Amino acid sequence: MTAPTVFVLSGPNLNRLGTRQPEIYGSDTLADVHEAVGREAERLGLTADCRQTNSEGELIDWLHEAVDAGADVVLNPGAFTHYSYAVRDACAIVTTSGRSLVEVHLSNPAAREEFRHTSVVSGVATGTVAGFGLQSYLLALRALV
Ligand code: DQA
Numbered sequence: 545m546t547a548p549t550v551f552v553l554s555g556p557n558l559n560r561l562g563t564r565q566p567e568i569y570g571s572d573t574l575a576d577v578h579e580a581v582g583r584e585a586e587r588l589g590l591t592a593d594c595r596q597t598n599s600e601g602e603l604i605d606w607l608h609e610a611v612d613a614g615a616d617v618v619l620n621p622g623a624f625t626h627y628s629y630a631v632r633d634a635c636a637i638v639t640t641s642g643r644s645l646v647e648v649h650l651s652n653p654a655a656r657e658e659f660r661h662t663s664v665v666s667g668v669a670t671g672t673v674a675g676f677g678l679q680s681y682l683l684a685l686r687a688l689v
Contacts, residue, residue, distance in 0.1 A: 546591075547585075547586075547589050547590050547591040548589075548590055548591070548615070548616075549590070549591045549592075549593050549613065549615045550585060550590050550591070550592055550593070550615060550616050550617070550618060550685065550688060551593050551595070551606060551607075551609070551610040551613075551615050551616070551617045551618070551619075552578075552581050552585075552592050552593065552594045552595070552617075552618045552681065552685075553595055553596070553597075553603060553606055553607070553610075553617060553618070553619045553620070554574065554577075554594075554595070554596040554597075554619075554620045554622065555596070555597065555598075555603055555619075555620060555621045555622030555623070555624050555625075555631075556597075556598045556599075556600075556622040556623055556624065557598065557622055557623070558574055558596050558620060558622055559574055559596050559598070561573050561574045561576075561577065561650075562574070562576070568650075568651050568656075569650050569651060569677075570650065570677045570678065572677065572678045574596055576678065577594075577678050577681055578592075578594040580678055580681070580682060581594055581618075581681050581682065581685065582594065584681075584682045584685050584686075585685055588685055588686065588688075588689045589689070590685065590688070590689070592685070593615070600624060600628060600630060600631060603621070603624065603631060603634075604630060604631060604634040607619075607631075607634035607635060607637065607638055608634065608637065610638055610643065611637055611638055611641045611643065614643065615643065616643050616644040616645070616646075616688050617635075617638055617643065617644070617645040617646070618645075618646050618648055618681060618684040618685060618688070619635065619645060619646070619647055619648065619665070619669075620647075620648045620649060620650070620680075620681070621647065621665055624665075625647070625649070625653070625660075625663045625664070625665050626653075626659055626660060626662055626663065626664065627664065628664065629664060631664075631665065632664045632665050632667075632668055635647075635665050635668045635669060636668040639668055639669065639670060644670040644687075644688055645668075645669050645670050646669065646670055646671055646672070646673060646684035646687055646688065647663065647665050647666060647669040647671070647672040647673075647674075648672070648673050648674065648680045648681055648683075648684045649672075649673075649674035649675065649680060650675075650676075650677050650678070650680055651674070651675060652674050652675030653674060654674070655675070670687075671687060673687065
């Protein structure tokens with residue numbers, strides 16, 4: 545049997561991990577995150593399809609693709625978390641199709657600026673993991689199995 549695929553999607557500015565505000569996001573690069581995710585997924589009997597985009601439309605297209613593929617999703621929506629109803633609606637398409645979607649954040653947005661306290665995604669996500677750096681992604685994978 546082939547391992548079920550999980551889409552692991554990261555939104556805007558996350559391609560700058562490692563050098564972007566390391567005091568908040570840590571020193572791991574996105575390549576480090578994807579490598580650790582790939583290893584953890586394999587350990588859990590999953591295949592991780594890891595992608596990052598700075599484009600809202602592309603992220604939405606990938607969420608539709610996950611639905612069509614019948615894949616669960618781990619999503620770090622970056623700043624889209626706080627205002628993108630279009631990303632929220634696409635996440636709702638995933639969860640109402642019967643798939644799981646775990647919202648992840650490296651930092652803990654609830655402990656940061658006021659505008660980060662709102663997530664328009666959380667209300668349609670299966671669950672949220674925030675504040676554990678790279679580990680947030682790995683915990684999200686574990687939550688799926
Ligand atoms: C983030 C938190 C968001 O507020 C921020 O805009 C990001 C990253 C996180 O992983 O902690 O880009 O999603």
